[in-house]
Amino acid sequence: MNFDPRFSGRKFASVGTRPIRPDxxxxxxxxxRYGADFNMAGQLVGRILRSPHAHAVIKSIDTSKAEKLAGVKAVITAKDLPDLTDGDAAMHDILDNCMARKKALYDGHAVAAVAAIDARIARQALKLIEVEYEVLPHVTDVDEAAHHHAPLINDQVFTEGLEEKPAKPSNITKRTQFGHGDVHKGFAEADFVVERSFKTEQTHQGYIEPHACVASVNADGTADLWVCTQGHFVYRQHCAQLLGLEASKLRVTSSEIGGGFGGKTHVWAEPVALALSRKAGRPVKLVMTRDEVFRASGPTSATSIDVRIGARKDGTITAAEATLRYSCGPYAGSWAEIGAMTAFACYKLENVKTVGYEVLVNRPKTAAYRAPSAPMAAFAVESAVDELAKELGMDAVDFRIKNAAQEGTRASYGPVYGPIGIGPTLEAVKHHPHMKAPLKENQGRGMACGFWFNFxxxxxxxxxxxxxxxxxxxxxxxxxxxxxxxxxxxxxxxxxxxxxxxxxxxxxxxxxxxxxxxxxxxxxxxxxxxxxxxxxxxxxxxxxxxxxxxxxxxxxxxxxxxxxxxxxxxxxxxxxxxxxxxxxxxxxxxxxxxxxxxxxxDGAGVSFATHICDVEVDPETGSTRVIRYTVVQDAGKAVHPTYVEGQYQGGAAQGIGWALNEEYIYGKDGRLQNAGFLDYRIPVCSDLPMIDTQILEIPNPNHPYGVRGVGETSIVPPLAAIANAVSNAVGVRMTHIPMSPPRILAALDAEREG
Amino acid sequence: MRYIRPLSIEDAVGELAKAVGPAAILAGGSDLLVRMKGGFIEPELIVDIKRIDGLGDITETAEGFRIGAAVPCAVLGENKAVRKAWPGVVEAANLIGSKQVQGRCTITGNLCNASPAADSVPALVAAGAKAVVAGPSGKRTIAVETVPTGPGRTSLAKGEIIEAILLDKRPEHAGDAYLRFIPRTEMDIAVVSAGVNLTLDEHGAIKTARVALGAAAPTVLLVEEAGQVLVGSKLDEATLERLAKICSGACRPIDDKRGTIEFRRKVAGVLARRVAAIAYKRAGGK
Amino acid sequence: MAGVAVSTTINGDAVEYLCQPDETLLEVLRDRLGLTGAKEGCGTGDCGACSVIVDGRLVCSCLVLGAEAEGRKVETIEGMAHGDQLHPLQQKFLEHAALQCGVCTPGFLIAAKDLLEKNPSPTEEEIRFGLAGNLCRCTGYDKIVRAVQDAANVMKGA
Missing domain, CATH: 3.30.365.10 (Aldehyde oxidase/xanthine dehydrogenase, molybdopterin binding domain)
Structure with missing residues (x-):
């Protein structure tokens, strides 16, 4: 096939119009029909028993009483999912995450499952399964876990990426480094240096549809899986490998999907449902409860990030450095690595260095969440950039324009950029009427930039x-x-x-x-x-x-x-x-x-966005409301502009929730305290203003129509944009996300007490 | 498990009194069904009281209002007479949950759920509301603040049902108000809250005052000292400052997923000040 | 556990079913009657995806027992269009792209219908607070609010 993917300018007849979607x-x-809306004849109800402990050895599991309960058709444990991963460490982690083998590694980790004729019997059966645990010390905080005294989650982990293999195991699985130039030299040239440390709490994608599937394994080794997923082909491969099926004999049908945002890229319940179906000889429907979604799917990393940026009086950044620690849950990941790659991607830098540390904690296995790892890095960097602009006495937008990456810039993570949109989004923001709108008392305006690779x-x-x-x-x-x-x-x-x-x-x-x-x-x-x-x-x-x-x-x-x-x-x-x-x-x-x-x-064009945000802070309660919000982002070419706007708005709204209220709250016992939409507070309709959008189109040279991905970048700038707005409204620099009312009020009081 | 739908309060009381296992009263169900779903309770008997005569009615009596135990908060909010007389109680009741929950939840259920953060309860306590309790040994009328005895616990005996909440008739120059702090604009449980109920004399000075705080202690707090400090004042700045200080001081809050001790203390004072100003204005004070 | 026999009306049709005493109306609709338009997003009344109207009141069907529907009138998303004629809200949701994944959409449509029946000319703020019991994670609500505004205008003109 001799397909030429290069961009060629053309006049469009259909692309760029806004028709009604076919579905x-x-x-x-x-x-x-979504994941839970499908049924098969003779179908059973599957339910999963989950560890109440953050870290515990599973000494024994007695399923005999559950098996004897009338209406129970299958009970499984890790024994029913034998290890077929053949030395593939990543697949073994997935297997262990689907069903704990020797240790429960977080509150919510699956330890057994049942299939019964109805939900009531299935729930009853779970109560009859007796698990004997030996509870171990746990650690859920990313900084505490990185400390050498922390309880070890896996004693076979020796940090990779160091010059010498460490003598002792730790919870840090990997160190990665990116950058170029000489940051020592760069900081020596700086007239002003800003150095700050930041933390962000763990958040969840918060899709409204819980994970759901119907699995049917036949005696002849063929199988069907109906499932809500972002990637049914990947699910097929993973499930086939874990169950020992031939991939082509497992037909996976993706249902309509009720939101994913990266959270439905990973199998959890599906191999369990297949194993239950195989054992029971009947189809099994397995739907997670909301509580299970929060406790046992794949939230994002919690992070701890140190940033240092130096600039000359004329506003040129001379050096930039960041150390990023990202939690991965109890299994190895590459989340800090991605954060380290994206951190300074918006800027043209002579001297830049970023170092990422992947940290194991007793929390659910981290999964992707919309531009995974980038929002936290951007929060740290874009907050520091604003502070530096203030020290220089420069306008925040002008300072960024002066240092923005452009075509030919060598990115901090390695490659040289083609035509890119960071400069144009900044120019558009500079001239946007939003930037000139008047503000009232206790209101402030902030802006920030964001980058995502696109695949x-x-x-x-x-x-x-x-x-x-x-x-x-x-x-x-x-x-x-x-x-x-x-x-x-x-x-x-x-x-x-x-x-x-x-x-x-x-x-x-x-x-x-x-x-x-x-x-x-x-x-x-x-x-x-x-x-x-x-x-x-x-x-x-x-x-x-x-x-x-x-x-x-x-x-x-x-x-x-x-x-x-x-x-x-x-x-x-x-x-x-x-x-x-x-x-x-x-x-x-x-x-x-x-x-x-x-x-x-190949050649997914990189994507940039710049956001503007106005907030109003109640100085007596620390309550923050977003009162105006504007997204400017490069789409390459907007195929259906309404849905491009929808992506911009949705990403911004998720970023606003992350910035202000969303967080996983763990108790001292290592248990998740807010596993529901009541206390995991995603934005409601009355929390948000209209979200204005401006689509820029800087064609991607590697796509016939110039298309770039648009889905993820819009979640990257909001954390910093809001932090900068809060700083401009009431004069406190918030370094801990979410900027919940108690945190803002405490910061205001500290400021007032001097 | 059994579900029954008695048609009289006597039948409901009788069934509850003779229930062997755990029994639950179902009015709006917005707390009960959540607790059942979470596996926190598995009742042997569910007594749906919505078809009992009179329990779904709001009646205006010579003494004031009688709000049946099965009246959804949305219906309460649509009642002009109650809204005019007790705007603070109604606004508090209408803050519980979403529009969807409003169509089901009741102030009686809110009271009996015995959460220290219940929205309608500080307003009811400030209002001096009373509860009519029907039980195996007859009926009694008690102050609402005596119903909750701790988080999730009430003073009601086995077989007892609150059949109505009573609110007094309003004199001239009276006003009440309720404010809560939540992180979002809707759908949250109060992090801390305050209800104030005032009557004024003909000169606009405060004659009587009741101040109640929510989510500030194991039960809703009636802060008598806060009421006393308001009496005689026209809500000048110094009085408001004292009110805030007393309310902050009266709090015995906890650190939890919704807020910190320090935050709750401070914001209790802020809310008390703000809500007193609203109640004062509603009472006709200037 | 003794089953409860229930006679009710759903979308104008007489319906009878037997359900368990602790079974929710949402479970009855979805698992017994095949009306899967109402979704379970949380099961605790926090997301509104299961919204239905019972005797003219907007409720979360996950917080109603199936047994309670006896003698009531239940309206679900499946009854919102008249034959092949979409309700103006359904049409405006399509035109404004007020849905991305669409799983919250049935709940939003039912809640918006209830809102406009009670308040035919809502302000933006009234729409936002009126729909605060319905969570959407895809759209940031912007296009939903605009679709409801547009539908309100169309319905007033009708």
Missing amino acids: GVDKVTGRA GGQTCTDLNIGMDGSVSLAVGTVDVGGSRASLSLVAAEELGIDYSHVKAIVADTSSLGYNDMTDGSRGTFSSSMATISAARNAIKILRERAAQTWDIPVEDVHWEKGHAIAKGEKYGNLSPLSLKEIAAASGKTGGPIAGHSELVA
Whole structure:
């Protein structure tokens, strides 16, 4: 296949319009089927028994009483999920996380599971399982866990990435370092240096739909899994490997997904449901409760970050340095590494150094959350940048413009940037009317920048043309926020037909080749590339059929606006053939017409955003309200601008929640205290203002239409933007996220007491 | 487990009195069903009191108002007469949960759930509201502040049901108000809260005052000293400062997932000051 | 545990079912009657995804027992459109892209319908507080509020 992904400027007919999404009516009428909305004949209810201890040896599990309870059809423990990971450490962690093998490593860690004829019996059965624990000392705080006196979570962990292998095990699994130049020299050149330490608490993606699946394993080794996931192909591979199934015999169908944000990239309950089904010989439905979602899915890291930035009087940053400690839960991760890569990505720096430490804690295994690891690093860096601008007496936007990365800049994490949007977003912010709007007493304005890499990855798409000329598009990237509409627009654009004739679906794992999951803002970027490629392959066939009909060389047939056109004066008597006409005749000209594409979508353009935020702080209570918010972000090319705006707004809202109120609160006993939406406080409708958006389009040179991922970057700036706004409103620099009322009031009181 | 729907208070009391295992009264269910879902209680008997005659009614009597135990807070909020007489009680009741919860929850349930953070309770205590208790040995009327005895515990005996809350008729120049502090704008449990109920003399000086604090101690606190400091004043700055200090001092709060001791103390004072000003204005004070 | 026999009306149709005494209306709708439009996001009344209307009152069906529906009138998302005619709120949610993942959408639509029936001309603030019992994690609420405003205008004109 000789697909050319390079950007070529063109006028769009469909792309950039705002039609209604193809899955919309099902979703407003209650017909759309999510994870828990599917049932199979003879299905059982699965439930999981979870450790109440943060850290404990599992000495024994007695399931005999539960097995004897009438209506119980299967009880499983780790023994029913034998280790088939064959030395693959990452897969072994996933296995151990699905069902604790020797130790329970966090409050909520699965230790056993049952399948019964109804939920009441399943719940009763869980109470009859007797687990004997030997409780061990635990550690949940990232700084305490990094300390050499901390209880060891895994005594086989010796920090990687050090010059010498350490003599003793610790909770730090890995050290990573990025940067270039000489920071010592850079700081020596600085007239002003700002040095600050920051902390951020652990947050959850907070998708409204809990994890849910229906698993059915047959006696012949075939199996079906219906599941809400961001990546059904990845789930298939993981589940097949853990259960010892052949991947092609496990068909995974992705349900409609009720939010993921990175949290549905990882298997937890699915291998358990499959193991229960295998043992019971019946389908098993397993739905997590909200409490289980908080305690036992994959929240983000808690962090502790030190930042140091120096600048000359003229506003040039001479050196920047950060040390980042990120919690990973009880298993190794690369979260600090990503934070260390993103921390200074917005700036053009001669001397920069970032060091990341991955820290194990007795909390759930960290999973991705929308631009994972970047918001915390940006909070620390962008807060310090604001402080430095203040010390220099420079405007916060001008200071950033002066130091912004641009095309040709070597990024702090290594590569050299192509055309990028940081400068343009800053210029747009500088001239945005929001920046000039008046503020009242106790109100303040802040701004901050954010960066995200974006990913591409393996993608496979089918485009089938029906005999009536309508088009079905089968993609393998799960639609998390309207991508079926965007991809239908792309197919319509490429074929030259109307959007209304295209219907996009997400195909199951048996109907399409492998696709990476919808993460890294890749859904529209990579599947649109594959859709363009598939459409071009279909067009090639359409041209061949027209050439055959006309009996002329295919080279003389062009494709324009949905029609085959014979080019050249000698064909003056041949009127164009429409896609519909060619499709209608396909049975007689060689059979069905389809385009297929499989590719690795390289070159996802990096993404930048700058946000402006106004807050009002009640100085007597520390309560903070966001009263105005503006997002400016580069989309490359907005395929469906309404859904691009939706991504900007949604990311900003999640960032606002993170900044102000959301946090995992653990008790001294290592148990999570706020495993519900009552006390894990995500923003409600009355908490937020309208969120204004401005889409910039700096084409990605590596995509035919210039598309960049848009989903994640918008969660990166809000933490810092709000912290900067609070600082400008009431004069306190908040260094601990969330900036909850007790924290702000304490900071104000400390300030007032001098 | 049994679910029953008695039609008379006598039947309900009788069933509760003879229940062998744990029994639960169901009105709005917004606390009960959450506790059942969490596995915190597994009642043997659920007594749904919503079809008992009169329990769903608000009646205006010569003495004031009688609010049946099954009246949802949304219905209370739509009652113009109660809203006019006791705006603080109604605004407190209407802060419980969401619109969805408002359609179900009741002030009687809020009282009997015995949470120190219950929104309607400080307002009811400040209002001097009374509860009519029906039980195996007849009926009695008690001050609402005597119902909760600790978090999740009440003074009600086995078989007893609160069938109504009574609010007095309002004299001229009276006003009440309730404020709570929550981190968000809706959907949270009060971190700390305050209710104030005032009557004024013809010159605008405070004649009587009751101040109650929520989420500041194991039960809602009636701070008598705070009421006393208001009496005789026209709510000048010095009085408000003293009020705030007394309220902060009266708190015996805890550190928990919703707030710190220090925060609750300080904000109790802030809220008391703010809410007293609202009640004073409602009473016609200037 | 003795089952409770219930006769009720759902979306205008007479319905009878047998449920357990501790079974919620949400479980009855979803697991017994196949009406899966109402979603369980929390089961504790904190997210509003299971919103339905019972006798004209907006409630979380996870906080109502199935047994309590005896003799009541229940309205769910499945009954919101009239035949093939979407309710103006449904139409405006589509036009404004007021949904991304869509799992909160049935609850929002039911709550917004209740809001507009009680207050046909709400201010932005009234909409925001009126819908505060419905959590959405995708949209930041902006497009939801705009869709409700637009639907209110359309419904007033109708």
